[in-house]
Amino acid sequence: MSSDFTRAMRRLIGHCTAISVGEGEDRSGLVVTSGVSLSADPAQVLFCVNKGASAWPLFRRYGCFGWSSLGAGHQELAQRFAGFGGVKGADRYDGADWVTAETGAPLLKDAVIAFDCALAEMIDRETHSIVVGEVKAIRMADEASALAYWNGAFRPMTA
Numbered sequence: 001m002s003s004d005f006t007r008a009m010r011r012l013i014g015h016c017t018a019i020s021v022g023e024g025e026d027r028s029g030l031v032v033t034s035g036v037s038l039s040a041d042p043a044q045v046l047f048c049v050n051k052g053a054s055a056w057p058l059f060r061r062y063g064c065f066g067w068s069s070l071g072a073g074h075q076e077l078a079q080r081f082a083g084f085g086g087v088k089g090a091d092r093y094d095g096a097d098w099v100t101a102e103t104g105a106p107l108l109k110d111a112v113i114a115f116d117c118a119l120a121e122m123i124d125r126e127t128h129s130i131v132v133g134e135v136k137a138i139r140m141a142d143e144a145s146a147l148a149y150w151n152g153a154f155r156p157m158t159a
């Protein structure tokens with residue numbers, strides 16, 4: 001079942017979001033395709049994170065995180081945030097500009113959309129936790145594009 005499930009998931013298109021968490025050298029992050037909105041009022045988002053990810057303990061430690069929706073020009077950043085080539089921790093932030101949001105979370109400066117999130121809830125399940133964030137502030141780029149992931153590859157999308 002598990003390999004069938006993984007194979008089936010490749011057929012779903014995913015939208016890439018960089019989740020950033022922590023401060024200074026105690027920073028890590030990951031790219032996710034599990035990020036979606038939860039509700040508009042209150043403004044809440046959620047994503048799922050593997051309990052083995054280096055970022056996992058940081059969500060409860062800091063109580064806030066950045067949610068940066070990636071655009072067509074962010075494939076390299078997505079690969080860093082996914083840890084391709086063995087990139088770890090704070091090194092994932094190299095090669096891009098970051099701002100510190102109101103909550104203290106790092107946000108990608110040129111993200112298509114960036115949500116500054118306070119941790120609302122972390123729901124632990126078997127291998128993953130569902131992380132719910134309350135959106136405290138929103139930044140939006142002038143131009144929209146998207147970085148999708150489909151059939152095992154990044155797919156930059158422009159209008």
Ligand SMILES: Cc1cc2nc3c(=O)[nH]c(=O)nc-3n(C[C@H](O)[C@H](O)[C@H](O)COP(=O)(O)O)c2cc1C
Binds near residue numbers: 030048055
């Ligand atoms: C396209 C793509 C989507 C991903 N989506 C998720 C996700 O939704 N949840 C998750 O926990 N990891 C996801 N990952 C894996 C993480 O980005 C990352 O590889 C992992 O957290 C690295 O763990 P580390 O920080 O311990 O090295 C995804 C990876 C890729 C390439």
